[in-house]
Amino acid sequence: MTDPDDKAKLDALSARIDAIKDDHAPKTRTPDHHSQAQLAWRMVIELVAGLGIGFGMGYGLDALFGTSPWLMIVFIFLGLAAGIKTMMRSAEEVQSRQAAELAEDETHPQG
Structure with missing residues (x-):
């Protein structure tokens, strides 16, 4: 038996x-x-907000100056560009945060 x-x-x-x-x-x-x-x-909300703001500004300026629909079209494209730029900035922010987490995990291995 066992001791x-x-x-x-x-x-x-x-x-x-x-x-x-x-x-x-x-x-x-x-x-x-x-x-x-x-x-x-x-990102979708940022893009739609840019388009909406561009539309609103263009529509208002068209009503003010009587240039319908030219300023509205121009400002819609400017709003689209602003929305895309904001989306890209958000994507870069998330990517840099993930890269920092990955670098931290590599410097402090768990096993």
């Missing part, structure tokens, strides 16, 4: 192994508060 001393040694060894596993276990990633769907909606 009680051997059983104590096995229990101590098992405890040490469990402690080492706990120390080197990969930490769970916290969910990002910006999911991909939220990012997509943010």
Whole structure:
């Protein structure tokens, strides 16, 4: 049969192994508060807002100056350009944040 001393040694060894596993276990990633769907909606809203503001400004200036529809068309295109620029800025922001997280993970490996 097994010796009680051997059983104590096995229990101590098992405890040490469990402690080492706990120390080197990969930490769970916290969910990002910006999911991909939220990012997509943010970009769509930025684009639509740019178009809407351009339309409103163009329509108002056309009504003021009587140049219908030329200023509205020009400002719609300017609003589209502004919306796309804002979307690109948001995408760069997210990309730089993800690159920073990746670099942090590489400098501090979990296992």
